[in-house]
Amino acid sequence: MRWRRLRRRPLALAGLVGAVLFVAVAIAGPWVAPRNPLALGQDTLRAPAPPYWFGTDELGRDILSGVLQGARVSLVVGLLSAAGAVLVGVAVGAVAGYKGGAVDEVLMRVTEWVLVVPQFLIVLVVAAIFGSDLGLVIVVLAAVAWPATARLTRAQFLALGGREFVVAARSLGASSRRVVLREILPNALPPIVVAASLQIPSSILAEASLRFLGLSDPNSVSWGGMLNQAQNFLQQAWWMPFFPGAAIFLTVLSFNLAGEALNDLLNPRREV
């Protein structure tokens, strides 16, 4: 029945299709790509035309192949750092909301601090100083992105903590661990899932921003990195920024639409 709601919303459906398409490209990209995206060629700065459907860059590299291959980095960073942020956020929020008191106070002060601090600049500084290795970027992005989930989870725990089924479980002698993990968390989950799905596009954007600023590995292809390179050729080659940027835009848009669709499915009371 809820799926029927979704079918009446073509945009949400488009978002889901786009997100699935993106994952497919990220998995299959390297095999589908017509050329090696790092291979230099004689045909430099070619406008889009067969056999270079998206044109070539100043070193004769095929842009279409780069766009196809770049999806993988975006997907890995987007999924893993969003997952990390949500895990940390849920853990912090659950402990704060369940324990209350001084623990809650301390955790919430820390959360507020991370929320107020200029997060992107910190990520930028860390990536620039310690190298923009993929694993590190994922960890740092997760390290600044968790507070929103933590606040949401805490609010959910505060709201659910006093409800009858929780009190009942506790009076039956359930351990705190069991109450938190088996009673409260499953009921607190729907809005957290929505927040997690919206964390993916914002991680993808943050990663692309780092690469755009030139913090990328020259031996791997990323969309942001391609835009960084394009910055010097805006006058000669519109296709250099256009296609990788469009890939970022469409991916982020798809995930945002899909997140709204998810919100619609999980929180049917809320009408957008």
Add this chain to the structure above:
Amino acid sequence: MALFVLRRFVLLVPLLLGMVLLGFAIVKLAPGDPVQVLVGDYPAPPEYVASVRERFGLDRPAWVQLVRYVGEVARGNLGYSFFYNEPVIDVLRGRLGATLLLMSAAFGLAAVGGIALGVACGRRPGSWTDHVLMVLGLAGYSLPVFWLGQLLLMAFSLGLGWFPTQGMRSLTFGAAVPPALDVLHHLVLPAVTLATRYVALNVRLMRTSFVEVGAMEYITTARAKGLAERVVVWKHGVRNALLPVVTVMGLNFGHLVAGAVLTETVFAWPGLGRLIFDSILHRDYPVMLGGLLVVSVCVVAGNLLADLAYAVIDPRIRYESRA
């Protein structure tokens, strides 16, 4: 109100201290020896290296260095930039104005554009205007700011030639245009680039909030009293619908800074964000730390302004009573 502002400033201290600690830890953990960078790659006598180390206090334990650094920062001394050969404060001062100009222009655009368009949607939910603007809003929210900048640059500067391609001022001296207009001319594209995401966000927030407020009884009362529709919408509707928008805008200051770094890079805008980024590449740590601090202060100030705006918009909120 004064008490409230004062309390907020006191709360700023732990925040900034945390920022200093974090920056200090990053620099301490960074690979490479700053003394070696200063001395250069030539083989220098070890006594000389040791004397340089001593001169900057780098031979002392880390906590002594930290305490000294915090002490200096508290007195307003952010150190000396090795790259620019100037006190850090002077380096930052030169750039802060440009960033604030860019950010406040974008912020203004986001506030005015977002609220006006949001009201246009919220007055007739489900109408064509509403649908189109909602879709555009979601698109605008998903646009990578640097890509939008590049597209605008290609279309309006390189293509149509309406706007300059980079910088904040023209290089020609004694131009016919007054300097203020010249800066404004340079500002248009970067400001629009930076503002787009927040216009989109505000439209969506304002619409939702306005629709909610529209269902309230006082709106019905206002209409029943026979007030002009203009008064009902702007004085009763918008004013009440603004609160969530103001909160989110305040929380988004930190985000705006990130956007500013990217926008400054696309348009070679001589701002603080770009300076911080360059200082990392130059291993000019005093400028980097100082820049991070100044940006943090700006972000907190932005949050404070949002809180004050609250009280102005909603007379029910009075901060004195809580103090």
